[in-house]
Amino acid sequence: MQLQNFMHYTDVGCRLVRMQRYEWRGRKGSRDEETPLQRLWFLFSAVNMIYQMLGMVIYLFLVDSWEEQPGGVVGQLSETCSIMGIMLFGISNMWMLVQHRSDIESILAELQQLYPRQTRQYRIDYYYEKSTRLMRYIAIYFTFACSYYNALPIIVLVYELLMESQHFRYKYQSNTWYPWQLLTNPDSLVSFMxxxxxxxxxxxxxxxxxxxxxxxxxVFVTQIQLHFDALASGFGALGAGQPGANDQLKALIAYHIRLLSITRKINRAFNFVILINFATSTIAICVMAYSMVMFNVFMACKYSVGLVAFLILTFFICYNGDQLTSASNQLLPAAFYNNWYEGDLNYRKMMLFFIMRSCETQELRAYKFMPVSMITYMAILKFSYQLFMFLRTMA
Structure with a gap:
């Protein structure tokens, strides 16, 4: 079991968007060379996502009569803003993955240096199975959600054709304006496709x-958990009266300092995108729930998938933040219940400084605004429900 085994699903995602996988010293396997065609596809995908955001904003300004649209003003805003939330979160994640690529590879290189050579006190298999299972469930659901979201316009089109609807019209995934609609009929088959x-x-x-x-x-949180767990076990097995106890304690403290440094780097790389997720999720959960009760059954099913996706994604982030906090909280009791009173003066001083440092809980943060935890997740759900009830009252 190697560090790169934890990166399986990340590598698959990088291949799907034609982005080079993340490399670091010690990773096995040859690095794939990026071709001009891959760079061109990545650039097109980025521009296309950004335009989707812009096109939805333009659509909102070009609507002739809000009252004649399904759901009225609030319904159209809810339908459009819910999809804008997905695009905004996708764009912010793309920016983070590209902008902080060197930082991410630096973190992976440090984790590779810390990766255990002797696995006796490390529960590598447990953490590997745990993280892989979570990522597999997320990948399965989002594959289904994306497939359903893109198949729904075709399903609705076939249904209306079979029912010989008098109000037949081409309806794609989101309300977006495109430049070619100035030159061709927006309801033509070519424009639709x-x-x-x-x-x-x-x-x-x-x-x-x-x-x-x-x-x-x-992956990062799982690795930090693994090392915090091993560090707590190291303090449990440390005997203050044994020969060489001071040197062993110094090694554990140095180990802890490196883990704190890596945790700060992880926060710097992810704090902005976590904040964007919390902001967009709060609004998207509200407007998607509102869209579900305003439109027909097809639209309700469409937005229910998006609603569950944001619930799962936000839960996944908050769950990882909660796991990191829980792992760091193991260190204080592990050090305190060590037989430090049997050590010499230097040993007790070092242990005291370590205990003081361990009192500061390690946690993910949303750009210094709030900690990432299950408590935050419940606060987001509560605020989204309050917004939902406000929209229902205004409708």
């Missing part, structure tokens, strides 16, 4: 960027 394919690409890329970012966070 081009817009449909653009939105298929943008939705797939947004979902993959979101999941790759969260899989990276899961």
């Amino acid at each position: 081009v817009a449909y394919l653009c939105q298929v690409v943008s939705s797939i890329m947004a979902v993959v960027f979101m999941t790759v970012s969260q899989f990276l966070l899961c």
Whole structure:
């Protein structure tokens, strides 16, 4: 079992968006060379996602009569803003993965140096199975959600054709304006197919960027958990009266300092995108729930999938933050219940400084605004429900 085994789902996501996998010293296997075609596809995907955001904003300004639209003003805003939330989160994750690539590879290199050579006191298999199972469930659900989201316009189109509907019209995934609609009929088959394919690409890329970012966070948190667990076990096995106890304690303290440094780097890389997720999730959960009760059964099913996706994604982030906090909280009792009173003066001083440092809980933060924990998750759900009830009252 190697560190690169934990990166399986992250590597698969990188291949899907034609982005080079993350490399570090000690990783086995040859590095894939990026071709011009891959760079071109990545650039097109990025521009396409950004345009989807811009196109939805333009659509909102070009609507002729809000009252004649399904759901009225609030309904149209809810329907459009819910998809904008997905695009915004996908774009922010893409920016983070590209902008902080060197930082991410630096963190992976440090984790590779700390990766245990002797696995006796490390529960590597347990943490590998735990993290892989979580990432596998997330990958399965988002594959289903993205497939359903992109298949729904075709399903609705076939249904209306079979029912010989008098109000037949082409309806793609989201309300987006495109430049070619100035030259051609927006309700033509060609315009529909081009817009449909653009939105298929943008939705797939947004979902993959979101999941790759969260899989990276899961890998980092799992590794820190593994090392905090081993550090707590090391303090439990340390005897203050044994020969060489001072040197062993110094090694454990140095180990702890490196873990704190890595945790700060992880926070710097992810804190902004976590904040974006919390902000967009709070609004998206509200507007998607509202859209579910405003439109027909097809739209309700569409937005229920998106609603569950944001619930799962936010839960995944908060769960990882909670796990990191719980792992760091093991260190204080492990050090305190060590037989430090049997050590010499230097040993007791070092143990005292370690206990003082361990009093500061290690946690993920949303750009210094709030800690990432299950308490935060419940606060987001509560505020989203309050917004939902406000929209229901205004409708």
